[in-house]
Amino acid sequence: MTMTSMSPDLQDIDVPALTPAMALAGDTVRPSGSLHDELLVGLRDYIVEGHLADGARIPERQLCERFGISRTPLREALKVLAAEGLIELLPNRGARVRQLDAEELRELFDVMGGLEALAGRLACEHISDAEVAEIERVHHDMYRFYLRREMHGYFQCNQAIHRMIVEAAGNAALSATYASFAGRIRRVRYSANLAKERDRWGEAMREHELILDALRRRAGSELSDILFLHLRNKRRAAQAETLA
Amino acid sequence: MTMTSMSPDLQDIDVPALTPAMALAGDTVRPSGSLHDELLVGLRDYIVEGHLADGARIPERQLCERFGISRTPLREALKVLAAEGLIELLPNRGARVRQLDAEELRELFDVMGGLEALAGRLACEHISDAEVAEIERVHHDMYRFYLRREMHGYFQCNQAIHRMIVEAAGNAALSATYASFAGRIRRVRYSANLAKERDRWGEAMREHELILDALRRRAGSELSDILFLHLRNKRRAAQAETLA
DNA sequence: GTCGATCTTTTTGCATTCATTTTTTGGGAA
DNA sequence: TTCCCAAAAAATGAATGCAAAAAGATCGAC
Structure with a gap:
C-alpha cells in the first residue's frame, strides 16, 4: 500500500461535513428550543x-x-x-x-485523521452490506464526476462518503468530536491552487478505491491506516498550497 | 497478534491520566488567573x-x-x-x-481507544531513543510490581506509560481531547472485582510488552492497532465486571 | 513634530434583579 | 386515606447595574 503523495481530496478541505449547520446567523428569529x-x-x-x-x-x-x-x-x-x-x-x-498557525493546523488535521481512522475501524465492525452498497454507489457517482472533471459534484460525493463512514461507525461521541474538529478546520480558507490540486486528483481517486476496497472486505485495521494517511496527505497538499 | 481477552489494565481504569488536575474543589482560594x-x-x-x-x-x-x-x-x-x-x-x-449507560460508556472507551491509537502512531514518528528508554524503564518498574502483585504501583506505572505515549505524540489538540474523554470516563466507578481482574493481569502485562516492542521499532500502524484493541479489551473487562 | 503621561471613554467581569417556569405544599373531595 | 388541583415557594433564564481594567483621546514636555 503505497500512498506517499496522495491528492488533497479537495472536497472535504472545503466542507469537512457533519457540522451542526442550521445557520440563522445574525437573524433574530429563533424557531424553537432554548x-x-x-x-x-x-x-x-x-x-x-x-x-x-x-x-x-x-x-x-x-x-x-x-x-x-x-x-x-x-x-x-x-x-x-x-x-x-x-x-x-x-x-x-x-x-x-482563534488564529491557526501552520503547526496548529497540522495538529488538527492529524486528530481528524485519527478520528476518521477510528471511524473506519468501527464502521467495519457494524456496517451492513446495504450501507456499503450505498457508499459504493456514491463512489461511482464520484468517479463519473472525476472523469468529467466536475469538481463541485466530486466534492459533494467525497464529502458524503466521509460522512457516511463516520455515521456508519455508530458512535455518537465520535460523531460529535469529529464535527467539532471539522468546524475548527472549516474556518481555514485555502487559497486553493486549483491547477495544482487537479494534478493530485487522480491519486485522491485511487485512494478512494483503496478505501472502498478495504470497507468491502471489512478490513478495519487496514482501512484505519488508509484513512489516516489520506488525511495526512490532504493536509500536506493543503499546506503546500497556502505556504507556496 | 492475538489479543482477544486482554486484561482491563486496572490502572488507567481508575485514573485515566492527563486530567487538568489542581483540585481546589470547594475552596474559595484562587491563587491566580481569572x-x-x-x-x-x-x-x-x-x-x-x-x-x-x-x-x-x-x-x-x-x-x-x-x-x-x-x-x-x-x-x-x-x-x-x-x-x-x-x-x-x-x-x-x-x-x-450526566449518567452514562453501558452503551455510552462503550462509545467513550472506543473513542479513547482511537485517540490512544492515534497517539501511538504519532509517537512513533517523533519519539526519541531517550524517551523510549524512559518508557522502557517505567515498563520494567511496572513488571516488577506485577511480579510482586503490587497493584497500586502497577497502576501508577501503567498510567505513566499511557500518559507518556500521548505526550510523545506532540499534539496539543490530541492531549486536550484525550484529557476531556479521560475525565468523562474517570467518573465511572468500577465495583472492581479485583480477583477477576487479577486473572487477566498477566495478559495485560503481555499486552504492554507488545506495545513497548512496537514502540521500539517505531511501528506506528502496528502500535495503533495494539493500543486500540488494548482499550477495547479493557472496556470489555470493565463492563463485564460492573454488569456481572 | 514626536513622544509620553494623564484623563476620559469604552469594555469586560461579576453581582444583583426581574420574569417565567418548575416544584413543592396544602387543602379539599371522592 | 388517596388523589387531584390550586397556591406558595424555589429555581432557572435572561437583563440590568456596578466596579475594575483596558483602549483611546487629550494635553503637555522635550
Whole structure:
C-alpha cells in the first residue's frame, strides 16, 4: 500500500461535513428550543462560516445587537466556543477568532485523521452490506464526476462518503468530536491552487478505491491506516498550497 | 497478534491520566488567573472526583455557596461542562451529572481507544531513543510490581506509560481531547472485582510488552492497532465486571 | 513634530434583579 | 386515606447595574 503523495481530496478541505449547520446567523428569529442553544448554534455557524475576520476582535456589544440579546447569554456562548477552541478569550481583553498557525493546523488535521481512522475501524465492525452498497454507489457517482472533471459534484460525493463512514461507525461521541474538529478546520480558507490540486486528483481517486476496497472486505485495521494517511496527505497538499 | 481477552489494565481504569488536575474543589482560594477559569477547573475536578452523585441534580445556589461566587460565572462554567459532556442541562430544570449507560460508556472507551491509537502512531514518528528508554524503564518498574502483585504501583506505572505515549505524540489538540474523554470516563466507578481482574493481569502485562516492542521499532500502524484493541479489551473487562 | 503621561471613554467581569417556569405544599373531595 | 388541583415557594433564564481594567483621546514636555 503505497500512498506517499496522495491528492488533497479537495472536497472535504472545503466542507469537512457533519457540522451542526442550521445557520440563522445574525437573524433574530429563533424557531424553537432554548435561547442559549439557538444562540450557540447560530454564533458557531456565524464564526465557522467566516463572517468574522481571522484574529479579529469580537466586541460583545456588537454581537449582542447582531443577535438581539443581552450580554449574559452571549457570554455563556462565548465561553463554550472558547472551550471548543473556535475562539480565544483573553482576560479582560475580550474574545477574538482563534488564529491557526501552520503547526496548529497540522495538529488538527492529524486528530481528524485519527478520528476518521477510528471511524473506519468501527464502521467495519457494524456496517451492513446495504450501507456499503450505498457508499459504493456514491463512489461511482464520484468517479463519473472525476472523469468529467466536475469538481463541485466530486466534492459533494467525497464529502458524503466521509460522512457516511463516520455515521456508519455508530458512535455518537465520535460523531460529535469529529464535527467539532471539522468546524475548527472549516474556518481555514485555502487559497486553493486549483491547477495544482487537479494534478493530485487522480491519486485522491485511487485512494478512494483503496478505501472502498478495504470497507468491502471489512478490513478495519487496514482501512484505519488508509484513512489516516489520506488525511495526512490532504493536509500536506493543503499546506503546500497556502505556504507556496 | 492475538489479543482477544486482554486484561482491563486496572490502572488507567481508575485514573485515566492527563486530567487538568489542581483540585481546589470547594475552596474559595484562587491563587491566580481569572475567576471563571479557576472555577471551571475546580468545578470540573469536583465533578470528576465524584463529589456529586451520579444523575443527581445540581442546584446552582448550593454550588454558588460552595465556591463562594454568584450565579453568573457558575452558569458559564456549567455551560462549558455541558458542552464537554460531563453534565447535562435540561431546559428550565437545571444541571445534573450526566449518567452514562453501558452503551455510552462503550462509545467513550472506543473513542479513547482511537485517540490512544492515534497517539501511538504519532509517537512513533517523533519519539526519541531517550524517551523510549524512559518508557522502557517505567515498563520494567511496572513488571516488577506485577511480579510482586503490587497493584497500586502497577497502576501508577501503567498510567505513566499511557500518559507518556500521548505526550510523545506532540499534539496539543490530541492531549486536550484525550484529557476531556479521560475525565468523562474517570467518573465511572468500577465495583472492581479485583480477583477477576487479577486473572487477566498477566495478559495485560503481555499486552504492554507488545506495545513497548512496537514502540521500539517505531511501528506506528502496528502500535495503533495494539493500543486500540488494548482499550477495547479493557472496556470489555470493565463492563463485564460492573454488569456481572 | 514626536513622544509620553494623564484623563476620559469604552469594555469586560461579576453581582444583583426581574420574569417565567418548575416544584413543592396544602387543602379539599371522592 | 388517596388523589387531584390550586397556591406558595424555589429555581432557572435572561437583563440590568456596578466596579475594575483596558483602549483611546487629550494635553503637555522635550
